Each structure stands twice: as structure tokens, then as C-alpha cells.
Amino acid sequence: MKLLLTLSLTCTLLNTAESLRCHVCDNQDCSNSTSVTCPIFSVCRTITSLRRVDRFTSVTVNKNCSAILSCITPLNTKTEWSVNQGFAKEGHRQLCCITDNCNFQTLAIPNSLTNEKQCPGCASIAESLNGTCNATASCEGVEDRCFTGTTTVDSTQFALQGCMSNNLCRIQALIGALLGGNVQITCGAPCSVRMSAVLLTFAVTAHKVLL
Numbered sequence: 155m156k157l158l159l160t161l162s163l164t165c166t167l168l169n170t171a172e173s174l175r176c177h178v179c180d181n182q183d184c185s186n187s188t189s190v191t192c193p194i195f196s197v198c199r200t201i202t203s204l205r206r207v208d209r210f211t212s213v214t215v216n217k218n219c220s221a222i223l224s225c226i227t228p229l230n231t232k233t234e235w236s237v238n239q240g241f242a243k244e245g246h247r248q249l250c251c252i253t254d255n256c257n258f259q260t261l262a263i264p265n266s267l268t269n270e271k272q273c274p275g276c277a278s279i280a281e282s283l284n285g286t287c288n289a290t291a292s293c294e295g296v297e298d299r300c301f302t303g304t305t306t307v308d309s310t311q312f313a314l315q316g317c318m319s320n321n322l323c324r325i326q327a328l329i330g331a332l333l334g335g336n337v338q339i340t341c342g343a344p345c346s347v348r349m350s351a352v353l354l355t356f357a358v359t360a361h362k363v364l365l
């Protein structure tokens with residue numbers, strides 16, 4: 155069954171690879187888009203992203219062709235993922251699909267309502283860079299796991315902690331592969347364990363991996 159699905163998916167992809175058309179944003183807020191022919195081995199993608207650092211929040215919408223391998227979420231399924239270190243958060247809602255202009259929709263803004271879960275987090279970027287994090291992150295929307303980890307940026311190793319959606323926990327191998335194995339994340343249930351660690355905004359990493 156799995157093989158059949160894979161074969162039929164492969165055929166679908168090969169059939170559409172050369173002729174797939176997708177919407178591409180025309181302007182900054184993507185209120186207008188045009189249809190273009192994508193490069194071979196593309197899917198169509200529409201993604202709505204919410205980023206917050208301290209009190210500053212921005213929302214962006216992007217629609218474009220995307221290389222099949224860059225689209226890490228299941229095809230034809232709206233998928234939301236989110237990372238939240240307390241002082242900084244990055245959430246995305248995405249649809250990748252493989253029929254002409256299937257990415258016409260503008261997806262809803264990722265959920266940023268606090269849920270009842272909490273994780274060890276970081277109150278400010280100063281604290282995070284100084285390694286003196288001692289805050290609680292209130293998890294939001296789909297963030298249902300606590301995570302701790304490390305990443306290497308410009309030869310400097312940083313520790314990371316906060317709330318994360320479970321689907322990101324599950325694709326950490328992929329995150330590592332895409333970033334040359336730099337990122338190692340451990341996820342657990344929302345918990346009360348306090349950890350002090352040097353933090354760097356995971357948004358930088360997530361942004362590189364996921365966009």
C-alpha cells in the first residue's frame with residue numbers, strides 16, 4: 155500500500171513537474187498574486203507566518219513555487235508549526251500542493267492564544283545571550299512540547315529552550331540534515347524542570363530551515 159502510494163505520488167509529481175503552475179505574490183502583503191510556471195520538481199506553497207520579538211509582531215504571507223524537498227510538510231495538508239522561546243516566537247501555517255494554482259488561498263494567521271502549558275524559557279535576548287535565562291514561557295496555539303537544544307551559528311554554540319509544536323519535534327532529523335547536522339533538539343512534555351542556558355533566538359534557525 156505504501157509502495158503504491160509512493161509510486162502514484164511519484165507519477166503525479168513527474169506528470170506535473172514540467173507544467174505545474176502556482177500563484178506567486180505580486181506585492182509585499184500578498185494581496186495580489188499572479189500565476190507562473192514553476193521549475194521542474196516544484197510544488198505550490200502558501201505560507202502565513204507570525205513572528206514576534208518582545209512586543210513586536212509581524213505577519214507575512216508568501217505564495218510561490220517551492221522545491222519538493224524544501225516543502226517539509228505533508229502534501230495537500232494545512233500544517234501549522236511553532237517555536238516559542240518566551241521573548242521570541244515564530245509560527246507558520248503552510249499548505250504545499252501539486253495541482254495548478256492550488257496555493258491560491260491565504261491561510262489564517264498562526265494561533266497565538268496562550269494554552270495552559272508552560273516551559274522553561276527566556277525573558278529577553280540579553281538574558282539569552284548571557285546564559286542567565288530564568289523565565290517561564292507560556293506556550294501558545296499548537297505549541298504542546300517543551301524543548302531544549304543547541305545550535306551552532308557562526309562557530310558559536312548556543313543552547314535553546316522554550317515551547318515547540320510536536321510536529322517540529324518529530325522532524326528534527328530533517329532539521330539537522332538541512333542544517334548540516336548542527337541542530338539537536340530534545341522535546342519533552344510541558345514540565346516544571348528549570349534549566350539555565352545560553353539562548354539564541356531559534357527563529358533564526360527555524361527561518362533558515364523552513365522558508
Ligand SMILES: *[C@@H]1O[C@H](CO)[C@@H](O)[C@H](O)[C@H]1NC(C)=O
Nearest residue numbers: 178179180216217218219220
Ligand atoms: C519565487 O521563487 C523564486 C525561486 O523559486 C524566486 O526567484 C522568486 O523571487 C520568488 N518570488 C517571490 C515573490 O517570492
Ligand SMILES: *[C@@H]1O[C@H](CO)[C@@H](O)[C@H](O)[C@H]1NC(C)=O
Nearest residue numbers: 179180181185186187188189
Ligand atoms: C493584480 O495583478 C494583476 C496582474 O499583474 C494586475 O493586472 C492587477 O491590476 C493587480 N490588481 C491589483 C488590485 O493590484
Ligand SMILES: *[C@@H]1O[C@H](CO)[C@@H](O)[C@H](O)[C@H]1NC(C)=O
Nearest residue numbers: 279280281282283284285286
Ligand atoms: C550576565 O550575567 C552576570 C552574572 O550572572 C550578571 O552579573 C550580568 O549583569 C548579566 N548581564 C546581563 C546583560 O544580563
Ligand SMILES: *[C@@H]1O[C@H](CO)[C@@H](O)[C@H](O)[C@H]1NC(C)=O
Nearest residue numbers: 285286287288289290348350
Ligand atoms: C529565578 O527566578 C526565581 C523566581 O522568579 C527566583 O526565585 C530565582 O532567584 C531566580 N534565579 C536566578 C539565578 O536568578
